[in-house]
Amino acid sequence: MRIILWSAAIVALAVLMGVVYEQAGRYRAARDFPAPGKMVDIGGRRIQLDCRGSGSPTVVFEAGLSADGSLSWSAVQPKIAAHTRACSYSRAGLMWSDPSEAPHSARQVAHDLHAALARAGEQGPYVLVGQSLGGLFATSFTRHFGAEVAGLVLVDPSHPDQVARVADFMTETRSLRSRIAVSLAWSGLLRAAAPSLLPQARNQTARDAQAIRAFAPKSLSTQLAESDATDATLAEAGTFRDLGNRPLVVLTAMAPYTETELRGMKITPAQGTQVQAIWKQLHEDEATWSSRGRQVLLQNAGHDIQFDDPDAVIDAVLSVVAAVRADLGAAPH
Incomplete structure (x- = not known):
């Protein structure tokens, strides 16, 4: 009985220490990494929005399925802001933004x-830049607010048909380990594991990597919820594939999958080559969604092109900005 009581006491102490560690971590995150830009009240909750530079059109960045929020674009936004207005933001529940009780949907x-x-006073016309699943969020924004969207850049974007097209090679799985880790975020375990779960990306500053890890317990919970809603997001986005004659650039990552990526997808290198060929074809299709669409293949970039080859993203964005200005007869400033 004494052994049982001591064991229970040790477990209780460990849990208490974990809770204190997590609460202290949340306090330090808010203190050490204040939100860049401003927190915008959209009706009882706030969205973090970081707008820089001046000029028209305004470039708006939409992150993919990640915990990075607005920091997904840290290697790209400053150089775009030197030429025109550029805004990045964190979706509800990511990084600094307050969570939403509404179901996740495009x-x-x-x-x-x-x-x-x-509400922040930003005005179109907008050039939307979306990476991965953020590409479909960008096209969905165009569906609902098309009068304000003048052009798009899709950075290795998701495609509504992607699951069906690769079904013969791989089955989508959602890690039970990740789900358990997120459910235990209150205990400090997820915060402790953040450095291994969220390694520093190429062309990402150490401070940005630290900020992302500091908010990991919150952001990874949102990322998991967004992942669970992916099938519904793909189905919703698939009902809109007409971008008119807006200038459109689709960037496709063509670097061979790494061993880590192949293990994550549970496919062989040969199957990886076939999946990548399908990915290229899907992007060819997305480029046809606009009569002025074009695809650019990037042989040395992986899925996170904005970090692997930020110059390619910058060039694509500025080309669309120039096309929009020509269409509108707009001056840069």
């Missing part, structure tokens, strides 16, 4: 972003 993301831009 429509909800579009309305959150539109409300944040409007």
Whole structure:
């Protein structure tokens, strides 16, 4: 009985220490990493919005399925802001932004972003830049607020048909380990594991990597919820594939999958080559969604092109900005 009591006491103490560690971590995150830009109230909750530079059109960045929020674009936004207005933001529940009680959907993301831009006093026309799943969030924004969207850049974007097209090679799985880790965020375990779960990306500053890890317990919970809603997001986005004659650039990552990526997808290198060929074809299709769409293949970039080859993203964005200005007869400033 004495052994049982001592064991229970040790467990209780460990849990208490973990809770204190997590609460202290949340306090330090807010203190050490204040939100860049401003916190915009969109009706009882706030969205973090970071707008820099001046000029028209305004470039708006939409992150992919990650914990990075607005920091997904840290290697790209400053150089775009030297040429025109450039805004990045964190979706509800990511990094500094307050969570939303609404179900995750592309429509909800579009309305959150539109409300944040409007209440912050930002004005179109917009050039939307979306990476991975953020590409479909960008096209969904165009669906709901098309009059304000003048052009798009899709950075290794998701495609509505991607799951069906690769079903013969791989089955989508969602890690039980990740789900357990997120459920134990209150205990400090997820915060302790953040450095291994969220390694510093190429062309990412150490401070940005530290900030992302500091908010990991909150952001990874949102990322998991967004992942769970992916099938519904793909289905919703698939009902809109007409971008008219807006200038559009689709960037496709063509670097061979790494061993880590192949293990994560549970496929062989040969199957990886076939999956990548399908990915290229899907992007060819997305480029046809606009009569002025074009695809650019990047042989040395992986999925996170904005970090692997930021100059390619910058060049694509500025080319669309120039096309929009030509269309509108707009001066840079």
